[in-house]
Amino acid sequence: MIRCIAVDDEAYAANILADYIGKVPFLELVGTTTSPLEAISWVQDGKVDLVFLDIQMPELTGIQFMKICGNKCRVILTTAYPEYALEGYELDVIDYLLKPIAFDRFLRAVHKAQVAMTTLAKQTPVAPVLVPAAAPDFMFVKGESKNKFLRVDFNEMLYVEGLKNYVSIFTQRLRLVTYQTLRDLEEQLPQPPFYRVHKSYIISIDKVSMVDGNTIYIGDTTIPVGETYREGFLKMIREREQR
Structure with a gap:
């Protein structure tokens, strides 16, 4: 839908355009006015x-209007004076309608507007979709020497x-301190x-083979569930059971 207004210091001329706009399915009349300032x-x-x-309007000419509005809208000029046509085209108007305006000529102009504005919309760059960076799947830990x-x-x-101030990381291949x-x-x-399942333990839930009461089994290793962490841990286990 193309939103339109008709601006003419003669109300009857603006009303004729409003009537024409109402007959075209892809046009929507926003309003008519005799005031270019409005x-x-x-x-x-x-x-x-x-x-x-x-x-030709007393407050502002159509050319002055276009210079003020810049590229915020597209324009079809209407006038009884053909000598203004060249200046209007230099300002990149869609079309130039000479009064009295016949409906078939009006229709050709608005179809030009539809084509021009559809083409512009297709050329407008679409903001790129920002894809969050993938979370890292590893980390580095300090070794036994300063820069290792x-x-x-x-x-x-x-x-x-x-x-205390040390951790032991148990992996499938080795243990790191x-x-x-x-x-x-x-x-x-x-x-x-x-x-975190205990003040002294963090587990990978993917490696748990069994949970029995307050005891977690990972391979041959048993790990206790601390009182502080029990409720949250068991809730998580129940939620995974229901999936």
């Missing part, structure tokens, strides 16, 4: 796509055990699959 406010408010604009760092893949981790608190390490791990 029309400018409609354009500036973003209410208008296409203006049927008289050139070891890569640990999350999908290989079984569980983590904390002891690094100088770090369990709380700091917990912030680096994706949840899920990792869950």
Whole structure:
């Protein structure tokens, strides 16, 4: 739908255009006015796509109107004076209608507007869809020397055990000990699959073979569920059971 206004200092001329606009299915009449200043406010408010604009008006000429509005709308000029046609086309108007305006000539002009505005819409660049960066699937932990760092893949981790300022990371292949608190390490791990189940343990729920009461089994290893973490952990287990 193309939103239109008719601007002419002679009300009857604006009303003729309003009648024509009402007969065309893809046009919507926003309003008619004899005041170019009122029309400018409609354009500036973003209410208008296409203006049927008289050139000779006492407050502002149609050419001045176009220079003020810039590219906020498209224009079809209407006038009784053919000598203004060249200047209008230099300002990139859709068409130039000479009064008295016959309906068939009006119809050709609005079809030109429809084609021009549809083409412009297709050429308008679409804002790119921002795809969030994939979460990392590994981390680095400090090794035994100052500048040594070891890569640990999350999908290989079984569980983590904390002891004061050190943690032991148990993987499918080996055990790593690094100088770090369990709380700091917990912030680096994706949840899920990792869950804190005890003040001294973080587990990978994907590696759990069985839960029996307050005991978690990961392979041959048993890990206790702490009182503080029991309710949240069992709720998570029940939710996964229902999937």
